[in-house]
Amino acid sequence: MRTLFLILALGIFSFSSSDSVLAEQPVVITNSGGIEVGDKAPEFNLKNIDGKMYSFDNIMDANGNKPKGYIVVFTCNTCPYAVANEERLIELHKKYAPKGYPVVAIQPNDPAVQPGDSFQAMKENAKEKGFPFLYLIDEGQEIFPKYGATRTPEVYLVDANRVLRYHGAIDDSPRDPGSVDEKFVEKAIQSMEKGGQPEPASTKAVGCSIKTA
Amino acid sequence: MFKITFLNKIPVLIASCCLPVFFYACKDQDTRTAEETRHSSVSPVEGSEKWPEPNTRLEGIPVYEKFEDLEPVFNFTNDTTYVINFWATWCKPCIKELPYFEEIDSAYKDRKLKVVLVSLDFPDQVETKLVPFVQERNLNSKVVVLLDGKYNDWIDRVSPEWSGAIPATYIYNKNQNKLIGTSFENSSEIKKELNAFL
Numbered sequence: 001m002r003t004l005f006l007i008l009a010l011g012i013f014s015f016s017s018s019d020s021v022l023a024e025q026p027v028v029i030t031n032s033g034g035i036e037v038g039d040k041a042p043e044f045n046l047k048n049i050d051g052k053m054y055s056f057d058n059i060m061d062a063n064g065n066k067p068k069g070y071i072v073v074f075t076c077n078t079c080p081y082a083v084a085n086e087e088r089l090i091e092l093h094k095k096y097a098p099k100g101y102p103v104v105a106i107q108p109n110d111p112a113v114q115p116g117d118s119f120q121a122m123k124e125n126a127k128e129k130g131f132p133f134l135y136l137i138d139e140g141q142e143i144f145p146k147y148g149a150t151r152t153p154e155v156y157l158v159d160a161n162r163v164l165r166y167h168g169a170i171d172d173s174p175r176d177p178g179s180v181d182e183k184f185v186e187k188a189i190q191s192m193e194k195g196g197q198p199e200p201a202s203t204k205a206v207g208c209s210i211k212t213a
Numbered sequence: 214m215f216k217i218t219f220l221n222k223i224p225v226l227i228a229s230c231c232l233p234v235f236f237y238a239c240k241d242q243d244t245r246t247a248e249e250t251r252h253s254s255v256s257p258v259e260g261s262e263k264w265p266e267p268n269t270r271l272e273g274i275p276v277y278e279k280f281e282d283l284e285p286v287f288n289f290t291n292d293t294t295y296v297i298n299f300w301a302t303w304c305k306p307c308i309k310e311l312p313y314f315e316e317i318d319s320a321y322k323d324r325k326l327k328v329v330l331v332s333l334d335f336p337d338q339v340e341t342k343l344v345p346f347v348q349e350r351n352l353n354s355k356v357v358v359l360l361d362g363k364y365n366d367w368i369d370r371v372s373p374e375w376s377g378a379i380p381a382t383y384i385y386n387k388n389q390n391k392l393i394g395t396s397f398e399n400s401s402e403i404k405k406e407l408n409a410f411l
């Protein structure tokens with residue numbers, strides 16, 4: 001049945017679209033909302049742990065310039081996978097924010113369900129670990145569903161035009177940093193730098209479900 | 214005491230099965246007998262269920278290093294419906310729904326249904342957290358541990374519908390399958406899903 005849908009969808013798509021580049025994109029059918037690679041990333045205006053509001057419009061890279069891309073990552077304090085990736089996010093930001101790709105962390109869990117992810121707890125965790133990047137709270141849990149995020153940590157690599165270029169895991173070994181063979185996000189940025197499309201454009205990883213009331 | 218006796222038997226069981234290919238049925242039978250002994254309950258012998266040999270066992274709990282090692286469990290072609298739940302001891306919503314799976318496991322005892330709880334606990338917590346947890350809770354459902362941390366290589370092989378978030382439950386039989394990527398609020402919700410399978 002899914003195959004049938006896919007064939008139908010592809011058929012209709014290539015029939016109606018005059019844009020050959022788009023027509024070559026595989027059509028992925030998902031049952032959850034959210035964005036696919038090639039889609040515009042939803043806008044947000046969220047509170048950072050310093051109390052200031054941030055959106056794509058006022059986020060800058062390490063040199064104070066307009067970013068070439070945004071490493072948007074849904075993450076939190078409490079998920080063991082998120083914790084296992086904190087150091088990797090810090091390293092990513094240190095390496096790529098000066099090159100135009102800052103990490104923008106968004107905490108999507110509802111603190112009413114997960115008290116360890118309260119705004120206060122976020123501040124404390126960021127201070128303790130020395131997060132050099134923005135750590136925004138998705139108050140009201142309105143932004144993560146627009147992205148279609150389901151777990152922490154989950155990366156959405158967005159380009160300067162705010163188009164999603166890569167979606168998924170930071171690397172191929174989220175649990176054990178010692179077993180990483182492929183750094184997906186770094187590879188994706190390098191592809192973007194060369195003007196290419198990241199490959200793989202999307203990956204999966206086990207993570208904690210996002211906690212909502 | 215009982216467990217020690219059982220553990221001592223493993224080499225004998227394995228040794229007795231290191232025979233040519235056409236004795237595979239016998240090997241499967243032996244493995245299953247061992248597992249049933251651990252659960253101290255007898256379930257009906259199932260047709261083509263060849264349960265893969267784990268890399269190791271901790272207090273009787275089978276531990277699989279790679280997804281490939283466990284993969285046959287997702288592809289049995291007998292008459293049984295398998296309810297495979299991915300969980301971990303640190304995952305709060307997973308722990309909350311475990312009793313519902315236990316309830317299903319006993320409520321459908323006479324039906325061709327098997328609950329399998331696949332723990333994704335971190336390797337360094339299997340012995341310290343998972344094993345004591347399973348023992349304290351006295352879980353009746355079959356518990357296995359999957360250590361494969363190269364998630365992107367195997368999540369889609371469970372189901373392309375699965376994002377990787379846990380808890381997640383994969384229900385299948387030889388005719389159909391479904392991935393439920395959210396947690397269950399009660400056992401009725403699981404039963405509702407099972408109606409399509411049984």
